[in-house]
Each structure stands twice: as C-alpha cells, then as structure tokens.
Amino acid sequence: MGKKMSIKEIAKLSGVSVSTVSRVINNNGRFSEDTRQRVLKTIKKYNYQTNTLAKGLRMKRSNTIGIIVPDLSNTFFSSLVEKMENQFFSKNYSTIICDTGRNFDKEEAYIRMLEAKLADGLIIISGKKTFDASILSSSMPVVCIDRKPNDKKTLFVSSNHYQGAVIATMELLKAGTQPVLFKVSGNSSSILDRIRGFQDTMEEKGRLLNNNSIINLNSEHPSGSDDRRLEIRNKLRMLIKADNLPLGIFSTSDTLAADIMIAARDLHLSIPGDLKIIGFDDAPIARYCYPQLTTIRQDISKIASQASQHLISAINDSEDDAIDSENTIIDVHLVKRSTV
Amino acid sequence: MGKKMSIKEIAKLSGVSVSTVSRVINNNGRFSEDTRQRVLKTIKKYNYQTNTLAKGLRMKRSNTIGIIVPDLSNTFFSSLVEKMENQFFSKNYSTIICDTGRNFDKEEAYIRMLEAKLADGLIIISGKKTFDASILSSSMPVVCIDRKPNDKKTLFVSSNHYQGAVIATMELLKAGTQPVLFKVSGNSSSILDRIRGFQDTMEEKGRLLNNNSIINLNSEHPSGSDDRRLEIRNKLRMLIKADNLPLGIFSTSDTLAADIMIAARDLHLSIPGDLKIIGFDDAPIARYCYPQLTTIRQDISKIASQASQHLISAINDSEDDAIDSENTIIDVHLVKRSTV
DNA sequence: GTGAAAGCGCTAACAT
C-alpha cells in the first residue's frame, strides 16, 4: 500500500537534504534532535524502507550470508540451517539458503550467484569430499561445516566424528559383539573419519578386520525404500551365517540404522538380543524406532553457533587477513537408549 | 583470485563501450559477431561477473524470490521448499528461504526485508490462521500455500485437506470403528479443513459427535517428546474405557500418528487389531512406523510446481493487474499400508 | 548541524 519512497522524497517531505536523512537513518554523523524527530516522523508516515540494493551497491556489501546445503530434506542439515539462520537474523544479516541437491554444478552456480549478490560470507555444509577454495573468485570469508577445505584459510567446524566412532565401537565391543560398520557408499570427510575411528579401535583392541567388517550399501537406493531394505536384509543374512549372534552394528547414520532395524525385524532378529546397533546423529527418527535407538549425538546447536560466530568475526576482521584460521572440532557423546 | 571487474573495465579492455558490453551480456540489441567474440573473451579471461545489486537497482527487480516457511525441520515444509527452489533455480531466479519459527514478528520482518531487497515475488507457506495481505507495502505478487489469504488478489495453492479428511474418515468407518480425530492445538486453515471434513462425514453417516470425538493435544509438547507420548497414553486410556475396540483414529499428521502408535504399544494395544489409525501427509516417518502407516498422501511435487508456476506468471503478467486469481486445490489420495 | 555533489555498476534511451 502506497508506492515505494526514496530517501530523496523523504528529504523533501521533511525539509532537509538527503544526506541528513541518511545520517538519521544510520544514526551516524551529527544532526539535531529536532531534525531527527521530523525525519523519523515522515519515514514512519510514508512507510519508507531503505532500498538495500542501492545501499549494497554503494557500500559494496549486502548484509547477506549464503548457506550452501546439500539436502534440506535431511533433518541434520535442515536443523543446522535453521539454527544458523536464527543467529544471523538476530545479528541483522539476511540469509540465502541454497540447496544443491548434492549437485556439484549447482553448487558452483550458487557460489557465483552469491558472489554476484555481494554476499558478505558463506557457510558451506558437507556434500562430498573436500571443498576447493579456489572456486571462489572474490575473497569472501567462508566457513565449512563437516567438509574439510583444501586450503589453510577457510575455517572449518565439525563434530568429532572420529571420537564418535571410537565411542560407538567400544560400546559394541563391551557388549560382547564383533562390530560391523554399515554405511552408504559415497564418502564425505565426516564419514571417512567415522570409518577411521572404527578401524583404529578395532585394531587397537586386536580385532581382525575382514571383508565383512565394513558393509557398503548402494547409494542409488533412497533411505526408506524397499530396495534399500532388501539390500540390508541380504547383508544381514550373510553376516548371520558368518558370525555368531549377537551381531553388533555401527551404523553411520540414524536413518540407516532405522532401515537396518526394520530389515532385522523382517528377519525375526530381536533387538538388542540378536542384534545390537548404534547409530549416529541422534536424529528425530532415533526416538521413533522400536526399541529406541542408542546413538552418537551431534551437538547441532553448538556447531551452528560456532560456525556463525566464526563467520561473523571473519567478516568483521576481514581487513587484518591474518585471522588465525582456528578450526573447531566439537565433542559428540553417546546417548544410551535401548538397542545395545 | 583477481579483483572484481566492472562492465566499464571490460569495455576498455575489449575496446568497446559499456553499452556494447551490456548488450552482449544480455544478448539484446545489435552488435557484430566480431565484437561479441571479443567481449566474451575478455569477460572469460578476467572472470567478470555481473553485479546483480547494480543491475537490480537499475531494473527495479532482483530476480529473487522469497519463500517464507514456518519451520524447516518439518519434512513436509522442507521438501516443499526444496522442490520450489529447484524450479526457481531452473528459471534463473534465486531464492531466499526464510524460516520464521512460527513467529509472527519474524515473519513480518522477513517480508519487509524481502521488499527492501526488491524481491520479485513471495511464496508464503502456512504458519497460522490466514494471511493478511495488507502487511505488504508494495504490490509484490504472492502465492500462499495452505494458508488462506484474506483478500482476493493473493493466489492460493493447497491440498484438498477436506477431501483427505473425508477419505480417511470413511475408511475408518468402513473398518467398523467409531472414528476419533487427534490433533495438536493451534489451527492453520488446513487443519481446520481437515476437521470439517471429519465432522461432515461423521454427521452425514449419522454418527454422533461428542466431547471425545476430537482430541486436542497440548502444542507445548514437542513431537516425539515423552510429554507428548504421556499425554497421548492418557487420552488413549480414556477412549478405551469410553468406546469399544477397535479404536479408529484419524491423526491430522503422520508425526502425530507415529507418536500415537508408540503410545499404543506402551499400552499393549495391537495395531490394526485393537487400534486402527490413518495419518496425513505421507511423510517419511510413515514408512518407518511399525506396522507401516496408512495415510493420506499430499502431492508435494504438484503443490510445489503449481505454486512456483503461478508465482512466475504473476510476476510476468504484473502489468495487467486483472490476473484472475485462480486458486488451485490439489487432490490427495489414500495410501493403504498396514494400520487399517 | 546541514547541504551539494560525486560515484557505486548497471541499463536504456538517444544519438550517430
């Protein structure tokens, strides 16, 4: 309602110059209390809003932060994004959330777009392998979550996936099983860390790793699909033959664990009697499994707050380039429920 | 790598004027193939990117669309957003996703921000009650999903919630139960429609509605929480006394249905023997329940494509204001699984 | 304490 006002019209309407209006709006420079009142009144009256495009053009910054996320339908990512977005909002940044669908070209296109919009900083969440910082043409601060950057300048925030895997494996060992790791093919740096944690623990405890120690599921099958569950049943059958019960499974995600549990039920395996299982993430699904899933909890709030704080300080300190790229690794912990 | 180039520098570097460069970039107006090549070459060479802020300022449009969503951690919303974002991306719009956390002030702040960024259009998803279009100061096209606008200009896309409720209620009736509706307090227009569908069907089939026909759960308790489940157990106990088995429940969401099923298990109620239940949405959780949940499926892809198409045409036809605000109601259908 | 004016990078008349 009412057309768009410009600073110029506000100036005329309040009988001052544009520069004064600008000073009042941004509360910088000097002006009398009287003018302030007058200007503010007309602004309110005509419902003036700053054109942020013009402001951004002039200031060469947009007060906008881009978040690149591989997949919003994954609850881990969506709640991470939700939390960060909240932080940025409270610090007066607006956030552009970009879902790449794990498509690398789209990721690159998004990064270009964010540069073109003069985004002040970027959060890049996982996806695949590592992040290649040379993709950036400008020198925009970026913090990576869960994906290791291949340079030393980009900040990095992550859960301690290695530690989580160690805890999970130890727990399974203590429960008297010969642990097996289940994963979906395709390796982010976080999954790689979990695998290393598993392997190292097994070796340290003198357990032999063989072909069946790590089960790799076809990533073409979506979570929850019949194909996925069928494949799991087959793997489970094979493991039952090869090993003695109870089976001990470390699943690299809770969703996967949920599928494993359903497959196990089809096979009439009791949990935790015949099969003990630990997931990773502490996703909502963990509490909807039966029995409720024991898992390694990632501290999403902490990841979110660390990442957003780091980014904001990187933006503000961008002049002294020598900001110590201090990486943050965040503790995870075991949530004992009923599957071990 | 390399500082930010402007169109002016590209012009100088390729020995032409800025307007020619602009023409080449936007492929509008005439220029010789020779100049085109030359300009394109320098653009590539110096990795030039258009400053979209300047462009937007000049054109009074930003090629940006805002999506206001109440809660990204809800899979229905997140996948809706994901799908629309994809559509917009393919049409060369960038999308700003704004999670309001169901906070009305934040919603308003976001709308202001999107106006200030000269967003070309808005998608507003549910939240509460109706959408008050007078909140918009400019005349930006907006399409509402699931939330009825209070004016006749704003477009509206929604599943046929009423129809879904009728189908679910009929199914429960056919299965020989006296259906009860479970909902969480707080009423979006979509939930209201579902309730009406339930009530109308009951009346039409000559079933009496009483105090226990609609169970209203405390919205303070989060989904999946012990509090929520405790409350459900209490309600269930009460219903078991009042009615004869099997109980028939129409749950207004799948997440809620999942909690009900867990509560039922605690009470040693067999499903679908003692308790028959139908959910709504066909969320991922429906396939992780045991037994798998019979539910009313919303066609998220269709909602997303309708909404984005409508918005885009509204943006393009914005001159002829008389665009017939044709609302779209999308069919839902029953997915039979194992809980009825 | 306030105003005039330059200029951010771009597009679109209007020239030629």
Place this chain on the structure above:
DNA sequence: ATGTTAGCGCTTTCAC
C-alpha cells in the same frame, strides 16, 4: 552497429 549519457537510491567526503 556502436557510443554517450542520465539516472536507479544510497553513502560519504567536502564545504559552509
């Protein structure tokens, strides 16, 4: 086919 120029709305020297 190409160049010149005004101006989008804003901030920020520089004057006064």
